[in-house]
Amino acid sequence: MIHHPGSVFVVSAPSGAGKSTLVHRLVRNVPDLVFSISCTTRQPRAGEVDGRDYFFIDDARFDAMIQEGGFVEWVEVYGHRYGTGRAWLEEVLASGRDVLLDIETTGALNLRQAIPDARMIFILPPSAAALEQRLRSRAKDSDEQVGIRMRHARHEMEQYPAYDYLVMNDDVELAYRQFEGIIHAARAERPRMTPLARRILEGF
Numbered sequence: 001m002i003h004h005p006g007s008v009f010v011v012s013a014p015s016g017a018g019k020s021t022l023v024h025r026l027v028r029n030v031p032d033l034v035f036s037i038s039c040t041t042r043q044p045r046a047g048e049v050d051g052r053d054y055f056f057i058d059d060a061r062f063d064a065m066i067q068e069g070g071f072v073e074w075v076e077v078y079g080h081r082y083g084t085g086r087a088w089l090e091e092v093l094a095s096g097r098d099v100l101l102d103i104e105t106t107g108a109l110n111l112r113q114a115i116p117d118a119r120m121i122f123i124l125p126p127s128a129a130a131l132e133q134r135l136r137s138r139a140k141d142s143d144e145q146v147g148i149r150m151r152h153a154r155h156e157m158e159q160y161p162a163y164d165y166l167v168m169n170d171d172v173e174l175a176y177r178q179f180e181g182i183i184h185a186a187r188a189e190r191p192r193m194t195p196l197a198r199r200i201l202e203g204f
């Protein structure tokens with residue numbers, strides 16, 4: 001179990017639902033919210049930066065980290081491995097900042113064992129057809145990769161009941177407002193605000 005003063009947000013969605021679009025905007029706009037940088041064995045896509053989007057590592061390094069217990073959770077999807085580094089996550093959480101993890105559903109459920117009060121957010125595409133259209137228009141994956149991702153999407157969609165919040169990304173502005181609203185609402189929850197409320201009360 002990882003103890004932490006800040007809030008932990010986990011975001012999952014079938015690939016192409018618009019999660020990166022929403023998450024990048026959120027991390028740019030909301031102060032004191034740190035994006036969790038996963039390790040992966042896949043190659044960087046155009047525009048991705050090592051140490052910002054992922055830590056791109058090779059299979060041998062990934063194996064070594066598994067052996068050392070260096071991952072809070074890890075999975076293999078689409079023929080590549082992805083994992084949340086334990087040391088990195090513990091350090092950020094200990095600093096009291098909020099953390100946002102963009103991870104798929106199997107890893108999200110495992111992470112909840114380590115961090116039971118994590119807020120779990122699922123991004124829904126408006127439909128299967130819209131999802132496929134977005135994957136194709138993104139033009140970052142081959143036809144074969146799009147096919148693999150669409151087959152996997154149904155499995156990911158079936159996991160939505162495990163999540164606390166479901167945000168449908170049809171109109172991106174509306175979806176973004178809901179998404180950001182969840183973060184602000186969590187920050188106003190009573191347990192988190194109680195120390196401040198006590199200090200204010202002492203001034204009366």
Ligand code: ADP
Pocket residue numbers: 013014015016017018019020021022134135137138169170171172
């Ligand atoms: P994910 O991170 O979930 O795989 P992306 O954020 O890369 O998805 O989005 C997939 C594609 O869909 C991108 O080309 C993106 O610009 C587009 N997109 C995202 N949100 C919307 C939306 N609400 N309406 C239409 N297109 C969208």
Ligand code: 5GP
Pocket residue numbers: 012013015038039042073074075077082083084102103104105106107108
């Ligand atoms: P992509 O290759 O599109 O960047 O990511 C593929 C999938 O892997 C996405 O669903 C993403 O959320 C997930 N993913 C990225 N990092 C991690 C991680 O550290 N752990 C788990 N379980 N999934 C991850």
